[in-house]
Each structure stands twice: as structure tokens, then as C-alpha cells.
Amino acid sequence: MTRLLGTADAMSPLPKVGSEIIEAIERSRLVGRGGAGFPVATKWRAVAQRSRGDAVIVVNGAEGEPQSKKDRVLMSERPHLVLDGAFIAARVLRARAVILYIGERHDAARNAMLRALSARPESERRLVTTSAAPARYVAGAEAAAVHFLNEGIATPTNVPPYPFERGVGAAPTLVQNVETLAHIASLARTGQAPQTTLVTLAGAVKRPGVLEVEAHATIGDSVLRAGGAIEAPRAILVGGYFGSWVEPEHAWNLPLDADSLRRHGLGLGCGVIGVLPASRCPVCDTAGIMHYLAGESSAQCGPCFFGLRALADACTRVAERGTNPEDIKRLQRWAGEVRGRGACRHPDGAVMFLSSSLHVFAQEFAAHRAHNMSRSA
Amino acid sequence: MSNSVLWYTTRGAGAVTLILLSCVVVLGILSTLRVQSASWPRFLTTGLHRNLALMTLVFLALHIVTAVVDPFTNLGWAAALIPFSSVYRTFWLGLGVISFELLAAIVVTSLVRGALGHRAWRAIHWLTYAAWPVGLLHGLGTGTDTWSAWMLAITAACVAGVGMAIFFRLTSGSADPLAAARTMFRSAVDRREA
Numbered sequence: 001m002t003r004l005l006g007t008a009d010a011m012s013p014l015p016k017v018g019s020e021i022i023e024a025i026e027r028s029r030l031v032g033r034g035g036a037g038f039p040v041a042t043k044w045r046a047v048a049q050r051s052r053g054d055a056v057i058v059v060n061g062a063e064g065e066p067q068s069k070k071d072r073v074l075m076s077e078r079p080h081l082v083l084d085g086a087f088i089a090a091r092v093l094r095a096r097a098v099i100l101y102i103g104e105r106h107d108a109a110r111n112a113m114l115r116a117l118s119a120r121p122e123s124e125r126r127l128v129t130t131s132a133a134p135a136r137y138v139a140g141a142e143a144a145a146v147h148f149l150n151e152g153i154a155t156p157t158n159v160p161p162y163p164f165e166r167g168v169g170a171a172p173t174l175v176q177n178v179e180t181l182a183h184i185a186s187l188a189r190t191g192q193a194p195q196t197t198l199v200t201l202a203g204a205v206k207r208p209g210v211l212e213v214e215a216h217a218t219i220g221d222s223v224l225r226a227g228g229a230i231e232a233p234r235a236i237l238v239g240g241y242f243g244s245w246v247e248p249e250h251a252w253n254l255p256l257d258a259d260s261l262r263r264h265g266l267g268l269g270c271g272v273i274g275v276l277p278a279s280r281c282p283v284c285d286t287a288g289i290m291h292y293l294a295g296e297s298s299a300q301c302g303p304c305f306f307g308l309r310a311l312a313d314a315c316t317r318v319a320e321r322g323t324n325p326e327d328i329k330r331l332q333r334w335a336g337e338v339r340g341r342g343a344c345r346h347p348d349g350a351v352m353f354l355s356s357s358l359h360v361f362a363q364e365f366a367a368h369r370a371h372n373m374s375r376s377a
Numbered sequence: 378m379s380n381s382v383l384w385y386t387t388r389g390a391g392a393v394t395l396i397l398l399s400c401v402v403v404l405g406i407l408s409t410l411r412v413q414s415a416s417w418p419r420f421l422t423t424g425l426h427r428n429l430a431l432m433t434l435v436f437l438a439l440h441i442v443t444a445v446v447d448p449f450t451n452l453g454w455a456a457a458l459i460p461f462s463s464v465y466r467t468f469w470l471g472l473g474v475i476s477f478e479l480l481a482a483i484v485v486t487s488l489v490r491g492a493l494g495h496r497a498w499r500a501i502h503w504l505t506y507a508a509w510p511v512g513l514l515h516g517l518g519t520g521t522d523t524w525s526a527w528m529l530a531i532t533a534a535c536v537a538g539v540g541m542a543i544f545f546r547l548t549s550g551s552a553d554p555l556a557a558a559r560t561m562f563r564s565a566v567d568r569r570e571a
Contacts, residue, residue, distance in 0.1 A: 081449040095555075132568075134565060134568065136565055136566050138566075139566055144566075148566070148568070151569065152568045152569030152570070153563060153566060153567050153568075153569065154566035154567075154568075155562070155563065155566055297562070298556075298559070298562050298563075298566070299555045299558035299559040299561070300555070300559060301561045302554070302555060305555055306554075334430060369439060
């Protein structure tokens with residue numbers, strides 16, 4: 001069984017793989033691990049089938065999700081595995097450039113990647129440039145990365161054209177999360193994709209942090225591997241701030257693989273599993289997270305900028321002054337009106353999170369009394 | 378008789394062109410100001426702006442074609458297309474030609490805006506601020522009816538309308554409600570070399 005973490009990170013010559021790896025990726029049903037869950041083979045095929053010119057590979061280690069740490073841990077522990085994936089992509093897709101796009105505050109991860117890079121052969125090193133991703137939520141989005149590399153502004157742009165059609169310097173560009181690249185490197189070396197996935201356990205667990213779990217492991221298994229919950233959980237956040245709250249008894253036996261989650265209307269997103277203890281107020285926490293997400297709108301699309309702010313304000317009114325039916329109704333109506341109205345998926349992710357809050361914490365929202373948010377959160 | 382029909386048409390179409398063009402300019406400015414009310418949604422401003430602009434071009438074409446084919450004027454097509462090439466009232470007609478060609482450029486670039494990109498389109502659209510006064514001067518300088526009371530009233534109304542719109546545009550600051558927020562966010566994610 002190949003694993004991503006807990007294995008020595010050694011450099012060895014790249015396996016001689018060609019475009020047949022795209023079929024192998026497709027058979028493995030690998031989806032992007034940055035959060036969007038986009039099918040990897042589709043992107044690779046689009047870049048491979050370009051009519052002319054060279055491609056560009058962007059190694060996406062921006063990791064802007066505040067709770068997520070798995071990309072940083074992976075880059076720190078297995079930099080060669082990530083680079084293997086990047087150079088395999090460069091070879092298969094005939095890329096002229098590999099860009100390491102790593103969060104500007106992820107110093108340990110970037111240092112580990114650069115140290116590993118300095119040990120690689122000249123033929124690989126000369127392809128590589130590095131770039132520091134601004135520490136904002138949207139900076140890791142594929143189109144924002146391309147916008148940043150082209151113009152120095154890390155905000156999402158309209159798609160299409162998708163980066164895999166027209167990206168860095170107008171070349172077809174593969175923007176791929178570092179964990180995804182590590183999966184591909186393992187697949188190329190062993191002929192089998194790792195049946196594991198990286199998750200970050202956050203909140204009320206005994207040992208918060210990054211875990212590598214079997215794809216068929218349940219959320220309960222991963223919480224137990226993190227030492228278990230430190231008190232009775234009220235709900236579990238699956239997929240980070242663009243994810244959904246799930247009742248603990250429902251979440252506990254839910255397998256973490258993409259297909260099972262999708263059947264329940266969920267997604268693993270960036271792999272954050274947050275445990276909310278019963279002692280915390282879910283309404284105040286929801287308001288706090290909505291405020292954060294509203295502040296991370298890049299103010300390019302009105303429905304996102306104004307909509308998320310209005311939703312966050314309504315959440316805050318309920319949290320600070322107590323429940324009122326008008327705001328609850330507004331929250332439900334506005335959440336539906338914001339979805340799909342941005343150039344990127346930022347508003348969609350935020351209202352998906354909010355809708356799950358309104359659903360799972362319906363009683364708390366309906367019965368909420370005034371709280372001082374700063375004390376609770 | 379047919380000659381005077383052409384001549385009256387030229388003058389009438391010229392006056393109508395001025396009215397329509399002034400309306401188009403005012404609507405264009407209103408759309409950047411995002412003017413709206415319950416009974417006047419924003420798409421009405423932009424829709425009217427676009428359709429009246431196309432109609433302006435129709436009347437402008439009528440104005441030019443009837444002037445050229447009128448045997449009495451003996452202008453010739455070159456005079457209608459090359460600025461200051463006309464023997465008759467060289468300067469004032471030249472202004473009309475310039476105004477027409479600027480408007481044609483503005484309309485054509487608007488029709489292919491998708492292919493052109495927003496920045497280039499917008500830069501060319503700014504030429505409206507040249508095309509309108511140049512066209513107005515053309516009318517004042519060479520118009521047969523310039524000093525008749527009704528034409529003076531039309532001209533005054535057009536100047537007042539466009540002047541007021543420009544005044545509001547200049548004094549209302551940025552109409553983009555996201556501008557401040559976007560600038561703030563961009564300052565956090567902008568790493569361009571100074």
C-alpha cells in the first residue's frame with residue numbers, strides 16, 4: 001500500500017510514463033484535492049489535446065483555507081513526491097515551465113520544496129520558477145492563480161476560457177493542487193493510486209492536525225484517529241468553509257470517499273473535518289465564519305460582495321440580538337439568490353455552508369437568544 | 378421638387394441626428410451613473426442607449442446620403458468621407474465628416490466589443506466626448522436653420538441636456554459601488570512591481 005505521509009521522501013529518477021498515464025488517472029477516478037473536486041483526467045486531457053505550443057504547470061500550494069494544513073504538511077514532508085508529480089505532468093503534457101505557487105506565509109513548506117528542488121537534476125530545475133501566493137481565501141482558486149502569475153493580482157477572473165485552455169502567458173495551463181500531484185506521482189511509480197486521502201482535523205478533537213486516512217474510512221474513524229472528540233460534538237463540518245455541517249450521528253459512519261459523500265450531497269472539499277462541541281454556540285460560529293467569507297470576497301461581483309455581507313450581517317443580528325423570524329426568512333431567501341451569481345464559486349461555497357447551518361442548526365437559529373459574539377467565539 | 382425634397386431631408390435628418398445623438402450621450406452617462414428607479418430599471422437605460430445609437434446612425438446616413446446625391450450641392454462622395462476635402466465650406470463640412478467617422482468607429486467597436494476586450498472598447502468609447510461637440514459645431518457652422526428659433530431651441534436643449542449629464546458625471550465621483558472595496562481587496566492581493 002502506497003502512502004503519502006509517513007514514508008521517507010527520497011528522490012529517484014522519474015518513471016518513464018507517457019500519455020497513457022492519463023487513462024490510468026481516469027480509471028482511478030482521481031479528483032482534484034484543492035477543494036473543487038474537478039476530475040483530474042479531464043484537465044490533463046484538455047491540456048494534452050491543445051493544438052499548438054507548450055503548456056505550463058502550476059503547482060498549487062496556496063492553501064488559503066484557514067483550517068486546512070494538509071498541503072503544507074505534505075510539501076514539508078514529501079516535497080520530492082510533489083515535485084515528481086509536477087515533472088511527470090511537465091513531461092506528459094510537454095510543458096515549458098513549472099511554477100511553484102506556494103502560500104506566502106507557508107515558510108516551512110516553501111523551504112522544504114526549494115531544498116528538494118535544489119537536489120533535482122538540472123534538466124528539471126531549469127523549468128521551475130517560484131511564486132508566493134497572497135494569504136487570502138480566493139488566492140488559491142485556479143483562475144486567481146493564473147491571474148496572479150500573469151498580472152500580479154490574485155483575484156479570480158471570468159471563465160471560460162479555463163486555465164487549461166488559456167492560462168499563464170496564454171498557454172494551456174494545468175493548475176493542480178499539491179496533494180493531487182502527489183497522488184499522480186504515486187500512481188506513476190506503483191501503477192496504483194494511493195487509496196488514501198489527506199484530511200485536517202480541526203476543532204474539538206484531542207489531537208488536531210493532518211491525517212492520512214483510507215478513502216473508505218469513515219469520518220468517525222478519522223475523529224478517533226485524532227484522539228477522539230474532547231466533548232460531545234454538536235455537528236461536524238465536512239469540507240471546510242465551503243463545506244457543510246452534518247449531524248454527528250449521521251457523519252460518524254459516512255465514508256470519506258468522493259462518491260459516498262456526493263451521494264449524501266456532500267464533498268470533501270479541501271479535506272477539513274471540523275468538530276463543533278456542544279458547548280459552543282453554532283449560531284455565533286456561523287456568523288463569524290460568514291463574516292470571514294464576506295470579507296474574502298474580492299469585490300468583483302455585486303451579488304457576492306453585497307450578498308455575502310448582507311447574509312453575514314443578518315447572521316450577526318440573530319447572534320447578537322436574538323432570533324427574529326424576518327432575518328431567518330431573509331437568510332433562507334438570500335442564500336438562494338446569491339448562488340451562481342459570481343464569476344467564481346466563492347459565493348456558492350459560502351451559501352452552501354450557510355444553508356447547511358440553517359438546516360442542521362434550525363432549532364438553534366429559531367431559539368437563539370442574544371449572545372455577545374466576542375465572548376462566545 | 379425632388380431636389381428640394383433631398384435638401385429638406387438633409388436638414389431634417391441633421392437636426393434629428395443631433396437630437397438622437399444627444400439623447401444617446403445622456404443615456405450613456407446615466408448608465409455609468411447607474412441611475413435607476415422602480416419604474417426605470419437599469420437595463421432600460423442601456424437598452425435605449427444602444428438602440429437609439431443605432432437609430433442615430435440611420436439618420437446620420439440619411440443626412441449624408443441625401444446631401445451627397447443632391448445635385449445642387451455637388452459635394453461628391455470623397456467630400457463625405459475625407460475630412461476637409463470639400464470645396465464647399467471646407468472647415469464646417471470637415472467637422473461633420475470627423476464627427477461621423479468617430480461615431481462609426483464607436484458603433485463598430487461596440488458591435489465587436491466581445492472580440493475587442495473591455496479596455497480597448499472603453500478607450501474608443503471615450504471618443505464620444507469628441508464626436509458630440511464636433512458634430513454640434515458642424516451644425517452650428519453650416520446649418521441652414523441654425524438661427525431659426527426652433528433650431529436654436531433644439532440646440533439649446535441638447536447642449537443643456539448633455540451639459541447637465543456631464544456635470545453630474547463629474548460631480549458624482551465613482552458610480553461603481555464596489556470600487557472602494559475592490560481597491561481595498563486588491564491592495565491585499567496585488568503584488569505587481571511598482
